[in-house]
Amino acid sequence: MKTVFSGLVAAAFTFTMAIGAMPAQAEDLAAIKDAGEMKIAMTGQYPPFNFVNDQNEVVGFDAAIGKEIATRIGVEPVIVTTAWDGIIAGLLASKYDTIVGSMTITPDREKVVDFVGPYYHAGRGVFVKEESPVQSLDELKGKTLGVTLGETHEKWAREQGGWDIRTYKGLPELFLELNAGRVDAIVVDNIPVAVAVKETGEKIRQLDTPDIEGGSVAIGIAIRKENPELKAAMQKALDEMMQDGTYEKIAMEWIGRDIR
The missing domain is CATH 3.40.190.10 (Periplasmic binding protein-like II)
Known part of the structure; x- marks a missing residue:
């Protein structure tokens, strides 16, 4: 997306x-x-x-x-x-x-x-590590989000405000940063993440955000x-x-x- x-x-x-x-x-x-x-x-x-x-x-x-x-x-x-x-x-x-x-x-x-x-x-998805205590967007306030430079996810994250934003080149970098703990969550398209979780066993989960802008x-x-x-x-x-x-x-x- x-x-x-x-x-x-x-x-x-x-x-x-x-x-x-x-x-x-x-x-x-x-x-x-x-x-x-x-x-x-x-x-x-x-x-x-x-x-x-x-x-x-x-x-x-x-x-x-x-x-x-x-x-x-x-x-x-x-x-x-x-x-x-x-x-x-x-x-x-x-x-x-x-x-x-x-x-x-x-x-x-x-x-x-x-x-x-x-x-x-x-659609847009917000993902955290499987063991993260975060359960909602509100709990990410004051934390660090990773996004891909130039995507609408970056624009959305900046418009929401309330958290630090780091930009990366693409999904592989975002996974690395999330797993290393350098970001608390990543905002990305849900389809490629779902495929990666299925194929590589990435230990991440999607937050429940039914009303998020860009959901479809x-x-x-x-x-x-x-x-x-x-x-x-x-x-x-x-x-x-x-x-x-x-x-x-x-x-x-x-x-x-x-x-x-």
């Missing part, structure tokens, strides 16, 4: 306004087909959605979805890894063609990019604006994947359940 922090969105919006005065560009779908490849951005630090395996390959749910969409459009997929806090700026600068990186669809982001999807739904959000695939043909082609590929069983197969492999 990753989203760019408000300041970055503002910067991206400024960038978009600046390039708006430039001559119109060709539709991105034609350029992608001419190149014979689609460059797909993600961080590579968000298991099980996207991460680097032992063979130094970027794999995971996002990677598989992005590759399948490219293949169905008729081009080769090329995975590009980049830092999350600059990922939209990179898209607007044409460093890649799309972002398939677990990005939340938000009104601020829709001002600067278009979305294909949503391709899954997720739509995750989309970002592309540059003014690309109706590319958007339609990618949406068609995604819809067909969901209809013919390919999506469910990918979801079961990486997540263990259908998350659409």
Whole structure:
């Protein structure tokens, strides 16, 4: 459920306004087909959605979805890894063609990019060590929270106030910091944490926060604006994947359940 922090969105919006005065560009779908490849951005630090395996390959749910969409459009997929806090700026600068990186669809982001999807739904979770005495958000006041830099979880935590905040690059670092006791809780997407707990036996638990903001959000695939043909082609590929069983197969492999 990753989203760019408000300041970055503002910067991206400024960038978009600046390039708006430039001559119109060709539709991105034609350029992608001419190149014979689609460059797909993600961080590579968000298991099980996207991460680097032992063979130094970027794999995971996002990677598989992005590759399948490219293949169905008729081009080769090329995975590009980049830092999350600059990922939209990179898209607007044409460093890649799309972002398939677990990005939340938000009104601020829709001002600067278009979305294909949503391709899954997720929610915000607050997690503590299994033996922690903390049982509620109120009990975290005055303590230290770990978040990923640039996600909406960081924005949410800062808006709530009442605790210290430390930022990290991704989920692996957050787990390390929580287990080492350098943070008292982490605020992250609930799906990847649930998978990690199941697969690695992480000794953490989720606090009961039924009314927390961001409890259920739509995750989309970002592309540059003014690309109706590319958007339609990618949406068609995604819809067909969901209809013919390919999506469910990918979801079961990486997540263990259908998350659409």
